[in-house]
Amino acid sequence: MKSRKMLAFWCIVLGIIVFSTVFSGNLAPYEPNDMNLDEVYLSPGDGHLLGTDHLGRDVFSRLLGGGKVTLTVATVSVLLSLVLGVLYGGFSGYVGGIVDTALMRLLEVFITIPSLIIILSFQAFMQGGMWSMALIIGVTGWLSTARIVRSEFIRLKEAEFVQMAKMFGTPIWKIIISHLLKNSVPAIFVVTLFNFANAIFIEVSLSFLGIGVPPAIPSWGNMLYYAQNDILIGAWWIGLYPGILIFITILAINFIGEALKDPERRRFSA
C-alpha cells in the first residue's frame, strides 16, 4: 500500500513537470528568448518569478521551454532505443542457439564501450543539433532493452501456453506479438523508464559540456552551462532552478520505475 501511494505521488510530480513543459508556450509569462537589457540579473521576485539572466531573459520561461527540449530529446531517443532493443533482443531470444550466442557476445562488446564517449565524439565531429543528439542517444541506448527483451522471450517461449499455441497451429507472428511481446511489456516498460532517465541525464551532461543542444535553443543542460559564470557574481537562481528540476525529474522517473519493478505486479512468473 505504501509503495502504491509513493507511485501515485511521483507520477503526479512527473505529470506536472511534463504537462507544464509541453504547454510551456501557454504557461510561460515571457518568450524564452526575449531579451531585455534593462532587466539583467534581477533576483526572483515580482514580474520575474525566478529572476532573469545575463541578457534579461526570464528564467522561469526558459525553464519551461528548456524542459520541452530536454524531454523531447529524451523521448525521441528512448523510442528509438526501444524499437532497436525490441527487434535485436526479440530476434536473438526467439531464434536462440548459435545466433543468440553470437548476437549476445556482440552486444557485450558494445556494452564495454562507454556510450557517453561515442556520443561525445559524434557530437563533436558532426557539430550536431538537437535531432542528431536524440538520434545518437537512441542508437547507443538500446543495449539494456535488448538484453531484457531477450531474457523475457527465452523465458516465455518455453512456457506451456506458448508451446500449446504452437501445437494448435497459431501463426508465428501471432505468437510473437500476443504471447511473447505482450507478456514482456511490464519488463520492457520498466527498463524503458530507466532509459528515459538516463537519456535526460546524457542530454544535460552534453549540453553542460557545451556540445549538446545549440545555444540558441534553451535546454536544462545549456542553462546550467551558462549559469556557471553567473554563480561567480552571486546570481545563484540561474543555475539552481534547472538543477533542481533535473534532479526531481530523474528522481521521479527512478522512483516510478522502482515501484513498477515490484515482482508482485507480474502476472506470469515461471
Next chain:
Amino acid sequence: MLKVNQLSIEINGKRIVDGSSFFVPRGRITSIIGESGSGKSMTISALLNILPAGSKAAGQAFFDNKDLLAISNKEMSAIRGSQIFTVFQDALNSFNPSVKMGKQLYEFSGRRIRHSVAEFHLKMDDILNDLGLSKAIMEQYPFELSGGMLQRCMIACALYVRPRLLIADEPTSALDTLLQKEFIELLKGLNEKQGTTILLITHDLDIVAEVADKMVIMHKGKVVEVGNVAEVFERPKNAYTKRLLESRF
C-alpha cells in the same frame, strides 16, 4: 484408433522410453498409469511431435493408418488442429496471462475448425452453460479464474471441437478431490455422449478404476502390462503392477 508400436525415445543419448507398445481402441477410455518419470508424458509428447529439443523418437504410432512419427509437419498440424485435442496438467499455464479468455477460447476451439467468431459465441455460450460456467468469464483474464474453472474451459474447447481423440495429461493433478471427481465425470460424459476416444495419463489408480476401460502400466520407460481394467485389478501379472495395486488405500 491409435496403435503405438515399439516406441523408443532418447533425450541427449539417454533412453527415456524403451520399446513401448500399446493400443487405444476407438470410443473407449484408455489410461496410461505409472510413477513420475516413468515416461508417460514423454510418450504423449512424442505422439504429438512436441518433444523437447535434443530428443529423438523411434518406432511407429499409427493414428488411422497414418504414422504420427513419420508424417510431415503440415499433416501433423492438421491432425493436431481438428482430430486430437490435448488437455494439460496445469490449466493456468496453458493460457496466455495477458489475453482475455474469450479470445483464447476461440483460438483453441472455433478457429481450429474454421468457425467465425459469431458462430463461436453462439455455440460456446451453450457449452459453457452446460459446464456451469457463466458467460462473464469470456471477458476475464486467466488469473482471475480458479484452476477448476480453467480446466473446465479446456474441456469446453474439447466439447466444441469434438476431436476424435482426447489426450489428457494428468488433468486432475492440480485440482482438489471434489473438483477431480467433477472433472472425471465430465470426461466420462464426453466419452459417452460424443463417443470421444480418450487417452488419460495419470498416476492415480482410483481415477483409473473409476473411468478407464483399458489400462497401460508403465514403469521405468517400459510398458509392463496392458489389459482391461477389471482384469488387471483382479489378476495382475507383473510384479510391479502387483505392488502398485497393493499400495492403494
